[in-house]
Amino acid sequence: MAGSSQIPYLLRAARGEKLERPPVWMMRQAGRYMKAYRELREKYPSFRERSENPDIAIEISLQPWRAFKPDGVILFSDILTPLPGIGIPFDIVERFGPIIDPPIRSLEQIEKLHPINPSESMPFIRTILKALREEVGNESTVLGFVGAPWTLAAYAIEGKSSKDYTIIKSMAFSEPEMLHKFLGKLADAIAVYLSYQIDCGAQVVQMFDSWAGQLSPQDYETFAMPYQKRVVEQVKATHPDTPMILYINGSAGILERMAQSGVDIVSLDWTVDMAEARQRLGTNVGVQGNIDPCALFGSKEFIRLRILETIRKAGNHQHILNLGHGVLQKTPEENVAYFFETAKQADQLLASR
Incomplete structure (x- = not known):
C-alpha cells in the first residue's frame, strides 16, 4: 500500500485525513486573468478548440500549475462538453456565452436523445487527463x-x-x-461521463449545479437534488473511493440539502459564514471554499487575514481552501500568487498569531 507521502495532498484531505494546513486550488484558476491564457486565446479564438484540442487544453490546464503550484490541477473544459455526445450540439460565442440552437423544448426532442459513449464522443478527455497525471505526479x-x-x-x-x-x-x-424525463437522461449521461473521467485519471471530481441556487428549497428537492443523487449513486457504485464535491452558486439557503446528495464535500460560496456552514453541515461532510473572489482585489494584508480567518473557522479537518466562485477577469496575477503562497504557509502563520 502506498504511503501517505505518495498520495497527493488534496486527495488526502478529501478522503478525510487531518493535515497541517488545508490544500488549496481555485475554481477557474486557468483563465482570462492570466496573461499566458490571453495570449493563447488570441492564437486560438474558439473556446471549443481550446478545450477540445488536447495539446491546447493540457497547456491551459497547466498554466496555473506552473505559475503557482496549487494542490489541485483541474481539467480545462466546459460543463456543456458532454452534450453533443447525447445529441445536443452547442457553441460558445466569445463575450456572449453558450448557445444551444435549437433549444430543447419538446418531448420528441428528449426522446431522440441517446446514451453517451465518452470514449467515442470525447476521446480528447482521456488524452488530457492522462497527460495531467503524468505532468504533476504526486505533487498535485x-x-x-x-x-x-x-x-x-x-x-x-x-x-x-x-x-x-x-x-x-x-x-x-x-x-x-x-x-423529469430529460433530467433523468442527463443524470445517466453525466454519471457515465464522470466515471469515464475517473477511469482516465481524475482523482477527485466536482459537480457544478451553478443554477440550482435559483430554485426554491422545495423545487430544489424536486428537480435538482434527486438527479444529483442519481449521479452520485451511479458513480459511487463503481468508484466508491473517489471523493466527490458539489458546488452551487447562491446556496446558503440549501446547504443541508446539498449534503443529502451523497457527495463527500460541499463547496461553499461566500454568502455563508464558514463556521456556521460547518455547524449546519455536521461532521460527516467536508467543506471547500469560501473566499469572495473580489478579496483578491484587496491589499495583501486583507488577503492574508481573510485566508487565516477562513481556515480558522473551517478547522483542520476535511477543508479545501478555495474561492466561493471562479477567479474573476482582471484579478491581479501577483495577488493570486500571494494567495497560494500564504495558503501554503497557513499552519505557520496561524501558529505565530
Whole structure:
C-alpha cells in the first residue's frame, strides 16, 4: 500500500485525513486573468478548440500549475462538453456565452436523445487527463468536473444563459413529467461521463449545479437534488473511493440539502459564514471554499487575514481552501500568487498569531 507521502495532498484531505494546513486550488484558476491564457486565446479564438484540442487544453490546464503550484490541477473544459455526445450540439460565442440552437423544448426532442459513449464522443478527455497525471505526479491532485443535470437542462432548454430561468421553470411547473424525463437522461449521461473521467485519471471530481441556487428549497428537492443523487449513486457504485464535491452558486439557503446528495464535500460560496456552514453541515461532510473572489482585489494584508480567518473557522479537518466562485477577469496575477503562497504557509502563520 502506498504511503501517505505518495498520495497527493488534496486527495488526502478529501478522503478525510487531518493535515497541517488545508490544500488549496481555485475554481477557474486557468483563465482570462492570466496573461499566458490571453495570449493563447488570441492564437486560438474558439473556446471549443481550446478545450477540445488536447495539446491546447493540457497547456491551459497547466498554466496555473506552473505559475503557482496549487494542490489541485483541474481539467480545462466546459460543463456543456458532454452534450453533443447525447445529441445536443452547442457553441460558445466569445463575450456572449453558450448557445444551444435549437433549444430543447419538446418531448420528441428528449426522446431522440441517446446514451453517451465518452470514449467515442470525447476521446480528447482521456488524452488530457492522462497527460495531467503524468505532468504533476504526486505533487498535485488532478480534478475532473461536470455540470449537474438541472444546470445542463437549464442551458439546453433556455438555449443560452438566463437571468430569470422562466423557460425551464415554466416547463418544471406546467409540464413536470417532460422535464423529469430529460433530467433523468442527463443524470445517466453525466454519471457515465464522470466515471469515464475517473477511469482516465481524475482523482477527485466536482459537480457544478451553478443554477440550482435559483430554485426554491422545495423545487430544489424536486428537480435538482434527486438527479444529483442519481449521479452520485451511479458513480459511487463503481468508484466508491473517489471523493466527490458539489458546488452551487447562491446556496446558503440549501446547504443541508446539498449534503443529502451523497457527495463527500460541499463547496461553499461566500454568502455563508464558514463556521456556521460547518455547524449546519455536521461532521460527516467536508467543506471547500469560501473566499469572495473580489478579496483578491484587496491589499495583501486583507488577503492574508481573510485566508487565516477562513481556515480558522473551517478547522483542520476535511477543508479545501478555495474561492466561493471562479477567479474573476482582471484579478491581479501577483495577488493570486500571494494567495497560494500564504495558503501554503497557513499552519505557520496561524501558529505565530
